Amino acid sequence: MSRDQDDIRALDACFEAARAAPLEPSPELLARVLADADAEYARTAMPPARVQPLPRAGRLRQAIRTLGGWPAMGGLAAATVAGIWIGLSPPEGVQAYLSQPDAAYIVDLPPGVGFDLTEGTL
Amino acid sequence: MPLDAMSDISDDALLVLFANGDRLAARALTLRLTPRVLNHAYRMLGNAAEAEDVAQEAMLRLWKIAPDWRQGEALVTTWLYRVVANLCTDRLRQARPVTLEATAEPVDPAxxxxxxxxxxxxxxxxxxxxxxxxxxxxxxxxxxxxxxxxxxxxxxxxxxxxxxxxxxxxxxxxxxxxxxxxxxxxxxxxxx
CATH class of the missing domain: 1.10.10.10 (Winged helix-like DNA-binding domain superfamily/Winged helix DNA-binding domain)
Structure with a gap:
């Protein structure tokens, strides 16, 4: 048998001897590893923090919510401001309409009288 | 699921089961992988006590990575051996002189x-x-x-x-x- 083959045989026998006598984990080590697994699972699987209930809404907030929330309130406020603006400083067309000199007529019509139009006048 | 039934389940599937709270999966992985990492660390360090520390630390890192483990991407053992190698390298750097328990033992020439x-x-x-x-x-x-x-x-x-x-x-x-x-x-x- 050649020297090289002998060396390989010796080395393989050593590997085999080492594989045949593995270091067995002690029960304490296994227990520690399992305890780590439990602790790690408990840490990552903690229930989420309790959700704080929303504070009770006040009357104003409830009214706003009833009307459709802040977007709806924005529209309402804009309409209100526009109304006040027109009231205080009416545009020309509106002014002319409001200050018409002619008063309204009260017409007291006897029964049987109507505003019948003769056919063909319109 | 009984522990025996887990022998056919792959490492990464067990890891996902553990991440989902299956304690038996953790036990199966512990029994399957701890001896491997322990022996690898022992062969690298030549010191059983240090190898135990490395094995425990490597397994702890495995538990930590479990929720983020992407099944099918890499072998659990590949990842684990890499962790053990890094831990051993750190220890060998820290204690370069005689780390082997056995090296001091003289051979009797007689x-x-x-x-x-x-x-x-x-x-x-x-x-x-x-x-x-x-x-x-x-x-x-x-x-x-x-x-x-x-x-x-x-x-x-x-x-x-x-x-x-x-x-x-x-x-x-x-x-x-x-x-x-x-x-x-x-x-x-x-x-x-």
Whole structure:
């Protein structure tokens, strides 16, 4: 048998001897590893923090919510401001309409009288 | 699910089960992987107590990665061996002088060829020779000849090409042979 083959045989026998006598984990080590697994699972699987209930809404907030929330309130406020603006400083067309000199007529019509139009006048 | 039924389940599936709260999966992984990481660490460090610490730390890192583990992407063992290698490297750097429990043990020259060493003594001689190898050669040799991994997986663990692993293995085996050659007779391999 050649020297090289002998060396390989010796080395393989050593590997085999080492594989045949593995270091067995002690029960304490296994227990520690399992305890780590439990602790790690408990840490990552903690229930989420309790959700704080929303504070009770006040009357104003409830009214706003009833009307459709802040977007709806924005529209309402804009309409209100526009109304006040027109009231205080009416545009020309509106002014002319409001200050018409002619008063309204009260017409007291006897029964049987109507505003019948003769056919063909319109 | 009983523990026995878990023997057919892959490592990464067990890891996902553990992440979902299956304690039996943790137990199955512990029993399956702890001996492997312990022995790998022992062969790398030559010290059983340190190997236990490394094994526990490596397994703890496995538990920590479990919720983020992406099934099918990598082998759990590949990832684990890489962690063990890093932990061992850190320890070897910290305590470079004599890390082997057995290295100090002298060989009795009076024994001669008559008292040929066998079994446990071969294992001890190998461990002493391994300790004298450069870290990377030792890692490659242990992964190949102790942990019985294929060269592609070793390459992945060590971040090398398969060719580089083959080269490391060849050099490592030559160095081991040279180291053991003087003890040929004690080891029971005198020229026949």
């Amino acid at each position: 024994q001669g060829p008559v008292a040929r060493l066998q079994g446990a003594d071969q294992e001890k001689a190998l461990q002493q020779a391994l300790a004298r190898l450069p870290d990377r050669q030792r890692q490659a040799i242990v992964l190949r000849h102790m942990d019985d991994l294929g060269n592609p997986q070793i390459a992945e663990i060590m971040g090398l090409s398969v060719e580089a692993v083959e080269s490391l293995l060849a050099r490592g085996k030559r160095a081991l042979s040279a180291d053991l050659i003087d003890r040929r007779e004690e080891l029971g391999f005198a020229d026949e």
